[in-house]
Amino acid sequence: MSGNPDFDLYRPAEEHEELRAAIRSLAEKEIEPHAADVDEQERFPQEALDALNASGFNAVHVPEEYDGQGADSVAACIVIEEVARVCGSSSLIPAVNKLGTMGLILAGDDALKKQVLPEIAGGKMASYALSEREAGSDAAAMRTRAKADGDDWILNGSKAWITNGGKSTWYTVMAVTDPEKGASGISAFMVNAADEGFGVSKTEKKLGIKGSPTAELYFENVRIPGDRIIGEPGSGFKTALQTLDHTRPTIGAQAVGIAQGALDAAIAYTQERKQFGRAISDFQNTQFMLADMAMKVEAARLMVYTAAANAERGIAPGGQKLGFLAAASKTFASDVAMEVTTNAVQLFGGAGYTRDFPVERMMRDAKITQIYEGTNQVCRMVMARQVLS
Numbered sequence: 141m142s143g144n145p146d147f148d149l150y151r152p153a154e155e156h157e158e159l160r161a162a163i164r165s166l167a168e169k170e171i172e173p174h175a176a177d178v179d180e181q182e183r184f185p186q187e188a189l190d191a192l193n194a195s196g197f198n199a200v201h202v203p204e205e206y207d208g209q210g211a212d213s214v215a216a217c218i219v220i221e222e223v224a225r226v227c228g229s230s231s232l233i234p235a236v237n238k239l240g241t242m243g244l245i246l247a248g249d250d251a252l253k254k255q256v257l258p259e260i261a262g263g264k265m266a267s268y269a270l271s272e273r274e275a276g277s278d279a280a281a282m283r284t285r286a287k288a289d290g291d292d293w294i295l296n297g298s299k300a301w302i303t304n305g306g307k308s309t310w311y312t313v314m315a316v317t318d319p320e321k322g323a324s325g326i327s328a329f330m331v332n333a334a335d336e337g338f339g340v341s342k343t344e345k346k347l348g349i350k351g352s353p354t355a356e357l358y359f360e361n362v363r364i365p366g367d368r369i370i371g372e373p374g375s376g377f378k379t380a381l382q383t384l385d386h387t388r389p390t391i392g393a394q395a396v397g398i399a400q401g402a403l404d405a406a407i408a409y410t411q412e413r414k415q416f417g418r419a420i421s422d423f424q425n426t427q428f429m430l431a432d433m434a435m436k437v438e439a440a441r442l443m444v445y446t447a448a449a450n451a452e453r454g455i456a457p458g459g460q461k462l463g464f465l466a467a468a469s470k471t472f473a474s475d476v477a478m479e480v481t482t483n484a485v486q487l488f489g490g491a492g493y494t495r496d497f498p499v500e501r502m503m504r505d506a507k508i509t510q511i512y513e514g515t516n517q518v519c520r521m522v523m524a525r526q527v528l529s
């Protein structure tokens with residue numbers, strides 16, 4: 141049976157294993173030592189950005205023709221997962237660089253790609269600006285307006301909860317261009333941080349991922365040239381949702397990484413910690429908890445890679461099931477991450493509740509993966525629509 145080529149589908153590619161070894165080594169050496177401080181000080185993980193940029197792991201998804209590495213979607217997930225295993229905040233650098241450029245990659249024209257993508261491959265960052273204070277899950281209810289003025293567009297409004305807002309150079313911004321047309325009157329644009337009238341009005345104080353700024357952006361008569369629109373006017377909402385079909389698995393990957401980090405810490409700690417004269421890993425309760433945690437992390441990982449592989453194939457039109465798997469993998473992996481990190485804290489006992497160990501940070505960081513890129517409730521809506529269609 142071993143010669144059956146079909147079984148290769150279920151074997152990780154050699155280059156993916158090599159990539160994992162490389163990014164794990166970098167993450168453990170350059171990112172992990174700063175993770176607790178980044179969280180404690182609520183500061184941007186500059187060391188991580190420098191290390192990721194120097195090694196080219198900052199945005200591996202950027203196609204080769206735009207000076208990137210053209211890594212596939214599974215490879216991008218592996219990078220995010222391995223960084224998240226040591227630092228959730230830092231993993232948002234490669235994750236959001238992909239989120240902030242995916243609409244452009246999917247629907248933008250060549251000239252705009254040439255303007256933006258080489259900069260991202262070279263170390264500048266990108267963000268995705270869809271949500272507004274009154275338009276979160278109901279994203280089509282957005283108010284930010286873009287009006288044509290000659291060949292230019294003029295943007296007014298604000299966006300909320302924008303990951304890496306203020307740190308990014310480029311922003312994919314969804315705005316209403318035709319208020320009469322609802323979701324079909326929304327367009328997507330590339331806005332540059334240097335564009336006059338663009339700014340950051342507020343940075344959130346958060347439970348977790350404290351090293352990654354989450355910002356409110358404002359646009360005050362921001363004039364951008366006509367060639368900064370992504371695709372046709374009115375296609376922006378579809379581009380935004382299509383983007384999420386490609387990037388929800390990357391949040392799944394982040395969740396898997398955080399869960400794996402907590403599991404690894406719990407395995408090590410329970411073998412060292414002695415109570416009643418034995419290592420607590422000798423007790424069956426601990427063993428069953430660790431077994432369940434490991435089983436669920438593995439299941440989540442396989443689902444995320446399957447969704448990412450589907451996203452890879454779904455770049456061609458007609459990838460009908462992409463939305464289901466993307467939402468399902470993100471939802472499943474984030475629920476697993478919440479459960480596994482909570483159980484890791486439990487296995488550490490009182491020590492797990494302190495900041496002397498990384499598991500409480502991982503538990504706080506895991507929570508956001510159930511909320512962003514579509515709350516798990518919205519993701520279940522997306523799944524149910526496809527199941528019932």
Ligand code: COS
Binds near residue numbers: 279377379463513515
């Ligand atoms: N890809 C491409 N097009 C899609 C799509 C997808 N995955 N899903 C829906 N569309 C299209 C629909 O076909 C529809 O087009 P037509 O009117 O031409 O048929 C259009 O987009 C609007 O879709 P729909 O009517 O389903 O939109 P809703 O307003 O009902 O919203 C949900 C759908 C709730 C699923 C969407 O708003 C959503 O995903 N919200 C969460 C947003 C989110 O994840 N925010 C987090 C931001 S990142 S931190």
